[in-house]
Amino acid sequence: QSALTQPASVSGSPGQSITISCTGTSSDFEIYNLVSWYQHYPGKAPKLVIYEVNKRPSGVSDRFSGSKSGNTASLTISGLQAEDEADYYCCSYAGSTTYVMFGGGTKLTAL
C-alpha cells in the first residue's frame, strides 16, 4: 500500500525558515512531479499553496516554496509568521484508479 509520510509537527520562531518533508513509498511518487501542498486552518477550507512540486498559485506568498528529490518532497516557508501556524498536507498522484493520496499532515507551530 502506497503512503505519504509527514512529520506530525514542526515548529519555528518568527522570521525563521522551516521545512516540512513528505516521503512517498510508490514509484509513481518518484517518477511524476505531481505533488501539491495545502494549508488548513481547522474549521476552514484547505488552501492550495504549492502544486506540481514547486508552482505557486496566484495570490500565495512567495515565502512558500516547494521542491522534490527522489522520494521526498519538501515545503519550505521562509520568514515564518504567526499566521502561518496551521496544518499542512502534502498530496500526490496515486495511480490511475486511486487518483490521489494525502499525507498524514503536519502541525506547524510558530513559537
Added chain:
Amino acid sequence: EVQLVESGGGLVQPGESLRLSCAASGFIVSNNFMSWVRQAPGKGLEWVSVIYRDGTIYYADSVRGRFTISRDHSKNTVYLEMNNLTDDDTAVYHCARGLTSSGYTYYFDYWGQGTLVTVSS
C-alpha cells in the same frame, strides 16, 4: 468569484444513507474535475471520489460500492450519495475543484468549508 458550498450533512445511524450537495458558483461544474475529500475527527485529509469532465469516476477503496458521485449541470451542483454508512465515515466532507497543470489534474484549487457527517447509534 469561485465558491463551493456544501450541504446535507447531519447525524445518522449506522447503515443509513445521506446525500451531500456541493453548489458551485463562478464556474461550470461540468467543465471541471470535481472531488470530495473528507477529514475524520482528529485525522488528516482523505480523498473520497472524483468525477472528470468526461464523466469518468473513481472512488477510494474505503467507499467504493457504497458511495456514488454525480453532478447536475442545470443546478451546477455535485452530489455524493452515501449508503450503508459506518462510524468510520464520520467526517467533515469537503468538495474541491481540480486544477489542471501540464495536462494533469491532481490538484485542488478551490475548496468548500465542508459539511459534517456524524454516524452514530
